[in-house]
Amino acid sequence: MTGTITVAGLGPGDEALVTPQVRQALDRATDVVGYIPYVARVAARPGLTLHPSDNRVELDRANHALTMAAEGRQVVIVSSGDPGVFAMASALFEALEAWQGPPPQIAILPGITAMLAAAARAGAPLGHDFCAINLSDNLKPWDLVEHRLRLAAQADFAMAFYNPRSASRPHQFARVLEILRQECGPDRLITFARAVTTPDEHLLTMTLAEATPEMADMRTVVLVGNAATRRVGDWVYTPRRAG
Amino acid sequence: MTGTITVAGLGPGDEALVTPQVRQALDRATDVVGYIPYVARVAARPGLTLHPSDNRVELDRANHALTMAAEGRQVVIVSSGDPGVFAMASALFEALEAWQGPPPQIAILPGITAMLAAAARAGAPLGHDFCAINLSDNLKPWDLVEHRLRLAAQADFAMAFYNPRSASRPHQFARVLEILRQECGPDRLITFARAVTTPDEHLLTMTLAEATPEMADMRTVVLVGNAATRRVGDWVYTPRRAG
Numbered sequence: 465m466t467g468t469i470t471v472a473g474l475g476p477g478d479e480a481l482v483t484p485q486v487r488q489a490l491d492r493a494t495d496v497v498g499y500i501p502y503v504a505r506v507a508a509r510p511g512l513t514l515h516p517s518d519n520r521v522e523l524d525r526a527n528h529a530l531t532m533a534a535e536g537r538q539v540v541i542v543s544s545g546d547p548g549v550f551a552m553a554s555a556l557f558e559a560l561e562a563w564q565g566p567p568p569q570i571a572i573l574p575g576i577t578a579m580l581a582a583a584a585r586a587g588a589p590l591g592h593d594f595c596a597i598n599l600s601d602n603l604k605p606w607d608l609v610e611h612r613l614r615l616a617a618q619a620d621f622a623m624a625f626y627n628p629r630s631a632s633r634p635h636q637f638a639r640v641l642e643i644l645r646q647e648c649g650p651d652r653l654i655t656f657a658r659a660v661t662t663p664d665e666h667l668l669t670m671t672l673a674e675a676t677p678e679m680a681d682m683r684t685v686v687l688v689g690n691a692a693t694r695r696v697g698d699w700v701y702t703p704r705r706a707g
Numbered sequence: 708m709t710g711t712i713t714v715a716g717l718g719p720g721d722e723a724l725v726t727p728q729v730r731q732a733l734d735r736a737t738d739v740v741g742y743i744p745y746v747a748r749v750a751a752r753p754g755l756t757l758h759p760s761d762n763r764v765e766l767d768r769a770n771h772a773l774t775m776a777a778e779g780r781q782v783v784i785v786s787s788g789d790p791g792v793f794a795m796a797s798a799l800f801e802a803l804e805a806w807q808g809p810p811p812q813i814a815i816l817p818g819i820t821a822m823l824a825a826a827a828r829a830g831a832p833l834g835h836d837f838c839a840i841n842l843s844d845n846l847k848p849w850d851l852v853e854h855r856l857r858l859a860a861q862a863d864f865a866m867a868f869y870n871p872r873s874a875s876r877p878h879q880f881a882r883v884l885e886i887l888r889q890e891c892g893p894d895r896l897i898t899f900a901r902a903v904t905t906p907d908e909h910l911l912t913m914t915l916a917e918a919t920p921e922m923a924d925m926r927t928v929v930l931v932g933n934a935a936t937r938r939v940g941d942w943v944y945t946p947r948r949a950g
Contacts, residue, residue, distance in 0.1 A: 478728070483819065485723035522947075548826045550947075554834030557944035567940055572827040574819045576726065583791045584815040591797030593855060595838035595864060604949040612836060612862045619858035620851075621838060697810055701800035704765075704793075706847040 467533030467568050470540045471547040471556055473575020474505055478661035481576045489540050489573060495532050497525050498542035498552070506542065520602070522552060526559035533568035546577035550598045550626050578685045579624035582657030585667055587699030589655060589687045592706055594622035599629070599640060606636065610643060617647035622702050623688040628680040638677040644688060645672050653689040653700055656680055669700050710776030710811050713783045714790040714799055716818020717748055721904035724819045732783050732816060738775050740768050741785035741795070749785065763845070765795060769802035776811035789820035793841045793869050821928045822867035825900030828910055830942030832898060832930045835949055837865035842872070842883060849879065853886060860890035865945050866931040871923040881920040887931060888915050896932040896943055899923055912943050 470489045475481035490496065495513045496506050503516040517525050529539045543551035553572050560567060583590045595616045599609060616623055629637040644652065650673035658666045658681070668679060672688075680686055693702040713732045718724035733739065738756045739749050746759040760768050772782045786794035796815050803810060826833045838859050842852060859866055872880040887895065893916035901909045901924070911922060915931075923929055936945040 475726075480728035480731070481726050481817070483718075483724050483726060485721070488723070546823050546827075548823060548831045548833055550834070553827070553831035554944050554947045557831055557834075557939050557942055558946055560942075561939045570942070572831065574724070574823045574827040576817045576819065577823065580789050580791060580817045580820065584789075584796070584817040588791045588796035588800055588815065590791055591793070591800075593838065593840045595836070595859070595862075597836045603947045608863075608950040612864070615858045615862035616838070616864075619838075619855045619862075621855070621859075696800050696804045699800055699803075699813070701797050703801055704797045704846045707851045 467536045468538050468571070469529050469533045469556065469568050470571045470573060471543065471553050472540050472573045473543050473546040473551070473577070474502055475576040476545055476578050476581040476661045477659065481581065481661060483573070483575065486573050486575060492538055493540040494538045496540045496542055497529050502542045502544050522555035523559055526552070526556045529556065530559060530563050530565070530568065534565050543575070544578070546575045547572055548574065549577045549596065578626065578660060579687065581660045582655070582685045582687055585657060585660055585665070586655045586669065586687060588701040589653070589689050589693055590622050590624065591702040591704060592622060592690055592692070594624065596624045596626065598626045599637065600627040601633065601636065610639070613640065613643050614647055617644065620690045620706070622690045622693065625686040627682060628684055628686045629677065630682050634677065637680055641672065641675055641677060648672060648688070653693050653695070655687040655700060656684050657687065658684045660685065669695070710779045711781050711814070712772050712776045712799065712811050713814045713816060714786065714796050715783050715816045716786050716789040716794070716820070717745060718819040719788055719821050719824040719904045720902065724824065724904060726816070726818065729816050729818060735781055736783040737781045739783045739785055740772050745785045745787050765798035766802055769795070769799045772799065773802055773806050773808070773811065777808050786818070787821070789818045790815055791817065792820045792839065821869065821903060822930065825898070825903045825928045825930060828900060828903055828908070829898045829912065829930060831944040832896070832932050832936055833865050833867065834945040834947060835865060835933055835935070837867065839867045839869065841869045842880065843870040844876065844879065853882070856883065856886050857890055860887065863933045863949070865933045865936060868929040870925060871927055871929045872920065873925050877920065880923055884915065884918055884920060891915060891931070895934070896936050896938070898930040898943055899927050900930060901927045903928065912938070
């Protein structure tokens with residue numbers, strides 16, 4: 465049997481947000497690889513081998529998937545959210561570029577990415593043009609993050625930030641807030657959306673003036689409105705109209 | 708019974724991409740409102756009234772939903788893709804802002820938005836920081852579109868364009884391609900993804916030098932890579948690493 469690799473997005477946490485397409489791929493898999501907490505979301509069954517691995521070993525995991533597919537296995541790589549947004553799809557193609565064997569059959573299955581789940585819980589803060597920025601400097605220089613932030617603010621994009629803050633770089637998110645206050649002013653709305661759609665979900669919206677760095681951690685997606693973003697009742701939304 | 712409004716994303720077209728959460732909301736609805744082709748995706752059943760409406764009447768539709776919810780109905784507003792991305796969620800909150808009655812219970816249910824479905828079919832072109840821009844000038848001045856495009860290119864975002872081209876403004880997308888060639892150079896990769904996940908699906912990737920305006924229509928999402936976006940086999944991907 466020809467081996468396959470399917471990169472599947474599990475969505476932000478709630479099982480009711482896993483698409484039937486992803487569910488079907490998991491039902492057909494012989495092997496599931498991924499970061500430990502994501503593999504833990506896949507039910508064990510006879511004929512399925514689970515291969516949980518640690519964080520920051522994305523290329524090793526992709527190569528493991530390529531090796532198993534070459535052996536004729538039906539491999540699913542699981543990501544949380546959408547696999548194409550700061551997740552495993554790019555890592556697989558990076559590994560494929562260096563892969564010496566024949567390429568396996570590959571499919572990427574989209575999922576509900578964290579920023580859109582967070583936006584839905586908050587209202588519609590991304591209802592006009594917006595951007596998504598990974599604030600981790602693991603894979604890019606910090607100067608580039610600052611440069612992008614300023615240009616995004618000058619373009620008046622609404623913004624979504626992934627990986628806003630980790631224990632190893634707590635000062636960087638403070639710097640992000642400082643830049644945003646300079647570029648967008650103190651009254652701009654910001655939403656901290658933690659562990660969206662899970663039992664730990666917590667949303668908090670305020671102005672940039674009121675925001676402090678410790679409001680974000682690695683389970684938080686941060687949404688910043690554009691100049692027109694406002695509240696209606698308990699909701700936050702960005703009007704469709706601009707300029 | 709208290710009325711409710713649920714704004715639900717149906718995804719890009721394939722029924723296997725409709726989340727169980729959205730399916731359940733549709734099963735419980737007494738009324739479904741939305742643009743004609745989206746309401747056509749909802750199966751008729753006893754106890755459910757379908758209210759299809761024309762395009763560009765988003766506020767009328769939102770007010771209709773508010774009126775029915777005030778009468779105790781369980782209303783679902785359907786959007787294609789994700790309701791928070793250039794769709795009905797913002798329109799509902801705009802209508803709610805002007806609404807005189809008591810506010811109904813509201814829920815926004817995310818869906819697979821077109822750019823992420825298109826990216827998955829192409830590979831992982833949005834695998835690094837990216838932005839989403841609605842190229843229609845119905846709701847914003849064209850100058851703002853051009854300004855945003857240039858800043859997005861200077862920030863080296865990968866880009867997704869919704870509503871790239873309509874019969875009423877065919878020249879504007881030609882101008883977009885011209886600006887992109889100026890800012891990103893002729894070799895930058897661009898993907899035209901039409902009617903993704905439907906029987907009419909058609910994907911085409913090329914360089915900006917090779918792209919022509921008529922490759923896009925209103926059923927197309929256009930994806931533009933960043934400076935590092937490249938091909939591997941038949942796939943297009945943006946590496947996670949930058950700078």
